[in-house]
Each structure stands twice: as C-alpha cells, then as structure tokens.
Amino acid sequence: MGITRRSLLQLVAGAAAGTMVTPLPWKLLDDVSIWTQNWFLTPQLIRGETSERLTTCGLCGGGCGISVRMLGSVPLSVKGNKDQPVSHGGTCPLGMGSPQYRFHPTRIVKPIAKNGSNGFVPVELKEAISIIGKQLAKCKSEPQKGTVAVLDWRPGSAMSNMYGDFLSQLDRSYHLVAPSNQTTLTSALEVTLANPPHQVGYDLENAKTVLSIGAPLFEGWNAPGRLAGVNRVWSGKKKANRPYLIHAESNHTTQASVSDTWLAIKPGTETALALGIGHVLLSENLVDAGALAEPALDLDEYKKLVDQFPPQTVAEITGLKKKEIVSAAKRFAKNTPAVAIGGGGAGAGPLGLEEEIAILGLNLLVGSYGKPGGILPLKTLPDEASLAAVPNKEGKPQTNMVHLIEPKKAMPLTSLEKIPNRSIRLLILDSAMPVTAIPKSLFDQKLAPDAITVSLSPYLAGAALEADVVLPSQVTYEWEYDVPTPTGVPMNTYAVSAKITEAPPGTKAPPEFMELIAKAGGLELGENAFAKHIDDRLEAIVKSGRGKVFDAKSGKDKDTSTFKTAAKLRKTLSNGGCWIDDAPVAEESTPFRLLGIGDQGATRLSIMGKGRVTTLKGNSKSHPLILMPYGDRGVAGESALPQVMTKLYRESELRQLYLTAHISPETGTKRRLTDGHHALLDTPLGTLDVTLVHDHAVMPEVVRVAVGPNPLTLGDVDDGKFASILDITKVTGGSVWRLSRASLREVHLG
C-alpha cells in the first residue's frame, strides 16, 4: 500500500481533528501571548527591597511634605506626610504622579536649538552655550538695544538668589516674575499699608469665616497640598467648629460646590461686591468705626465711596439678591476671625489691583490683618542682612558670613508687564514648573526683534517650545534644591527637596547651566554658588534661633537652637523636615489707606465698582458674550503633566479639554449653539475653532474655556503647534486677562 494523495489528505484531516481535541493550539496560543508580554522589547519591572524616603515636593513651590516609596534608587510612588505641619498630609495629582516625570515623552536629555524651518535640532552643549554667550555679549555692549532678563518662577529660592547674582553683574537687567495673584496682592499691600510686609499668609486653620472672592481655594490655589491638608483639618472638626465658607464666583465650580454659600456674581463685579460688603459693615455699625478712625487714614473718603454702593445698587451690578450681600457682610463681621481672600485661578490669571485693594480693605475693616485667623504679615527669612541688624551676645553685629562675591544691591523683582516693550534681548526662562498660564502676548511684546530665549527645561513642552535654545535640566528628585515659604502659608517655612535618584547623562541641574552661561558671558558666580546660598540661609536660620524644626523621621518638632550647625539642619531638612518660623506677632494697628495711595484711588475703585466688563474694549453688540478662560494649577501652565494625569483628562467627563467652549444651555438655545458642534470663538484679538459644550455650571452669556492641558502632553499633537485660548484674550492693565468680549458662531464642517 503506497502513500497516495488521498491517504495524505486523510492523515492531515485526522491530524486536524486531533489538534482540536488536544491542548496543543490553546496552550501554545496562551504561552505565546504571555511570551510577548515579557520579550526583550517590553520594559521589565525591577525587583528588590522597597523603602520609604521622606522629602519635600518642590514641583510647584507648595512645599508638601511627602513620603516617596523607593525601589533601590527608583522612586515609585508618592503619598503625603500627614505629620508635616505645612501640608498636613495633602498632596496634589501632579505630586502624586511626580515619579513619572523622569520618563515624560517630551523629556530631552541633550541641548536643542531652533534651526530655522527645521525646528529644534540637537546641538552640543558647547555650541548651545556659545549661542547664549554671544547674545549675552551683545546685551553687554549694546544695552540700548535690549538687555538680559530672567523669568523667575520661584522668587525667594536659592536659584532665585543665583539669578540675582548673575543679573546684578550687568549694568542693566531685569529679574522678572510673571503677573500672578501674589504680585497683585503685593501691589495692593504696598499701596494700602503704611508698613507693607514682603509676604503675607492666610491663617485658614484658625479662621471661622472665609470669604473667597474668585480664589479657587480647593482647586489649586497657592499651595494646593496645604489646602488639601487644611480641608482635612477642617473636616476633622465638629460641624459647628468648621469655618463658614462663602465663595463669590460667576460659575458653579468645585469651589462653589463645596462652599456653604455661593455668591454667583456676574463676571468682573468683584470690586462691587467688596465695596457693597464694606457699605454694610459701616452703615450697620458691624465694625467699630471709632477704633478704625486712627489707623484708617482715609476712612471718610472710603465711606463716601461705599455710599455709592449700597446693597441694592450692588445687587443690580452683581446680579445677586440684596439679602445675599447683607447676609454675607453680617456673617463676615460677626463670625470672626474672618478673612477675605481674592485671587484668580491658574488659567484665569489674577484679579485686578482694584479688586485686591477692595478685598484687602474688608480684612482691614474687621481687624483681620495681623491677627490669628486672618491675614498674617511674615518677616523675611533669616539672612545675613537681618542677622547683621541683630547684635550677638557680645553686642556686635553678626556679619561673619562670607558672600562669594561682593554683594551688590539686591535685584528687585519686577513683574513682567511693568518693563518697557522690546526691552529684552536675552530671556532666560527658569527651570521651575510654571504652574500658572500667562498669555504669550505678554512675552512677545517685551522681546526685542533679535531676542533669543533660553529655556532651562527638562521637557520640550509649554514655554520651552517658544525658546530658541533649550538646556536639558534635571527634574525633581534628580537634584537637591530649597523650598522657601509657599505662597499663602501663615508662617515662614524652609524645606529642601532632596536628590533621591540619578539623572540621565547629558542633563544638568539648573545651577550648573547658569554657571556655564555666566562664564560664557564673562561673569562670575563663584564656586558652588547655589549650594552656598542654601547653606547661607541655613546658617542664618541656625544663628537666628528663630522657630522650630519639624523632624520628619521622628514626626516631632525640635527647637531651632538644638541645631548647632547648618549641616545638621540641612540633613534634617533633606529628609523631609521643615523649618517653621515663630508665629507672626500680632501687629499693633498699622496705618492703612482703604483706597490705596494717590488721588485716584477712589476714582479707580468707583469705575471698577461698576464692573470690569464696562472697561473692556470692544463692541458689546458684535461681541455680546464674556469669555472667561480658566485652568487648574499645574495644568494651565502648559508644563508637562505626569502621564497618569492623561487618564484624568482623557477618561473623565468632569474635566475640560482645551478649546472646548462651555456655555449654559440657555445661551446655547438663545444663540443657536448646539451641544457638541463646532463653532468659531471670536474676540477682538482673533478667532479660534472650538467645540461647544452645554454646561449648567456656566453662567448665561459666559463662555468658559480651559487653558490647558497642553495637547502635546496628552498626545493630541506631536508638532508643538496648537492654539491656546490665551492667544485671543485681551490683557488689560498689564496683568488681567480673565475677561474678554467674545462671540460664538456655529459652523458646520463640510
């Protein structure tokens, strides 16, 4: 019997049938699929002993105490340290995702420079520094054509001091900060108080009434981890002992939802509300006008002003009911300590100066300034100058700390909008994460025609995309730096964000890049200037004997005097510790001007009291809507997001994606704007294509558009070309872009 074709086919058929009743195919399929999960191309988890590393998060300057779970030298996850007195265990999503920053898809590990239409190309470090050095030389030789500026995202830090050392060696330079809640509040303090402090904090932990006008307290305001911790502190109290939250804002945000009272004011009417509350406080004798007479240098003028803003008038301006205004004022006056907080969100930008003056005035009227539960003026951090003023035990000034270079006059920080246009020829962008967004137009108008921008950035994202040269900085956990007092915290603090892992080759800590840049420009920063700034600060703290030190390892506080050397203090701070200053001393009543300095105070407040919208340029007929950009801290700033947050945005319907225009259903119906359709959003500055979303949380006739997240970060674009809503918002007064006139027109894509 031979093997025929028939028999062969029978064999194959039999084998096929047999295969079906053996585990052969299924087992092999299963095994091969598992094999593909483990083949050489797949990243493998590392295994080993885990440990906990206590440190301070330095991503945003919020100073949250954290515990990092480590596997060897690899940070895996982050949680808050509940014993840390600044953050009370709070962190934010960026902090919790911070171990992922090291592997961000937009991370760069080699210097890059713009090369015409080719975009960014890698360059050798020497070449990158040479480009910067040549521009620096031009600035020195031709200062009239433009000079050097550093945009500093963390004023007061050792890096900030280093920028100051660098800039102070130039005949003309700018040490810049971006417009922010902090800069506007500082300006308000300077024109209101006779003795303005350099920084204030809000004693929320002890407040009984918190009136937030615009400030999104639980949505990333100031130090978000701290506010998360404060919320925990409040939640731990019996309901009767928790503070009463009043939040004034146009849209029904998360902050509005969690507040006890939401005052849904019309856009831009914050000043009116504050003046209206001031009217009630005085007219109903809710504050002691007699006691105010001495410190309030312009009380009579203020009374005259607020007489123009009785509750009925304010109700018409703000859209509130008269009783809401009166009730808020009464609670603010009677349920003390009470504190009024102004501010905008990370995408909306700060309130205007007039708004902050009016809000600050409420604190002064009820006596919250300088008192527990209110606004507390902070002393400067201990430094050589302050120690020099305090004699040592022998009665001699303490000036035995040596600076590396002859200290020149400290470079004053200047807000970006205050410098002349076209005055910057070399702009250096700080490496710290810009957690707030600012319109690109604010930068562009300050740059000279041949300006070069240098970004010290770990990522090719956000502002780095606009730079000409990007130097690959190390990310948090890869280098050690200080975290001075976070904004809004009611006591001075000082902490250190430790280096806990190795950085990729090719990257450098930002101070190293600054040393190279200085050298290229013939400037001298001195050896280890950055580390010395931190050590100087620590030495000053030790010598001052002020305050106490939270030791994260033991969870206990130690008196500062127990630290004999700066090195010992640094060791404690590098392990999650935190120096906390003495509590601010309650101020004797300091003189103040409720209307600010100058003859025009009352006039400016009166104009703004009628509503900032009335001051907007543009035609209310052609642009009948009010555009209100907004954004979350760290997301709006267009800096990199940890990869886990892409899930928060991609999969959550509670978060806005950029260029989605949220309008109330009422506005949609009235103006024939259909949910989900495309529209053209037009302002006097330009037009953008947006997607319409009907949202009950938005006030009628308002268009709410998110600033960020950066679509590059979400993987929506990969060429760095995308539009931001801030490209078409109008900046008024140099620092306010929260309101613009706008129109929406639905379009049908063919």
Added chain:
Amino acid sequence: MLLIGFGVVLYIGYVILPALLYEQESQPLQFNHAVHMGDEGGMSCDDCHAFRDDGTFVGIPKTASCADCHEEPLGDSAAEKTLIEKYIKPGKEIPWLVYSRQPDNTYFTHVSHVKSANIPCAHCHGPHGATDTLRPYERNVITGYSRDIWGSAITGIKTNSWDRMKMDDCANCHTEHGFEDSCMTCHK
C-alpha cells in the same frame, strides 16, 4: 490514515508537548516544610510568610529569617549544612524558584485574601506545608513561568483549588463569592 493522523497528534499534544514544554530545575535547597510545621518545629505558615505592619506581604523570607534559628546547625541534614555554609555565613540570599510567581502586569494583594477573606494558605498553594521536600521547579520554556500557573495537567483541568493559578481561576473564585471585577482590580 485518518486515525493515524488523529492518534499522532493526540500523542504529540498529551505526551510530547508537556515533555518539551517544561524544563526541570531543582530548588537551591531541599526545604522541609513538614519538620518546621510539625511537632518538632511547631511553626505556622505566617511565622515565616508574614505580613508587615503596613499590610504588605513578606513572601518568601530572607536568609536572615532562617539565620534567626539556623545560625548554628540544629540537625545534621545536608540541606541545613548547605543553608549555613552557602547562604547564612556569606550573607547571601537563597535564589528560590517561586512556583506561584505571576506576570508583572498582575496585582495581587495577600492581605485582602488572607486577612479580609480568611482564605487559608492551602486553598491556593496546596498542602505545601506538609511536604518534606520541594518538588522540582518546572519552567515553561516559552513563558518562563512555573508549570503551577497553568497546572500540572496539560489540559488545564483541575481537581483541587490549588491546581491552577490562571486569571480565570481567580475570576471564578471572585464570582462565586459575589465580587464584581473590573480590569483594574488586578491590572493597575
């Protein structure tokens, strides 16, 4: 010929395949669970396979745990001699081959199963504690994982709860006990 083809493939599937698919490797030490847990040792599973204060599971203990008792020989077995000479004295970890190792994409928490659901160790790991030797580790040459995951029977059919540790074994048990699962329950 039909039957021949059928038979050949059956033979390959049930006899050749298991023989080729797994390679055997001996454990570095012949650990005697029975003597440790019996009258002589008087130990229980969690004396060595313990939970830390934070709820994480120690797994297979470190050499230091063995050294607590075996710094000096307690008996005259070859295994103990190897333990002391090769691992305790030089301070080296024993490279145990873990029968129950799951893929890296699988998240499993012992504490919720042992402490919260009160599942005895043997339910998943079998009467391991009664053995006086460790059976060879049978490594799947394609996946690298232990034969214990798929199960000793090439068909994957199990007669005891501890015969297999595949995803559907976990999922079935969850379903029996009324737990609704999502992907993220076990794959974070």
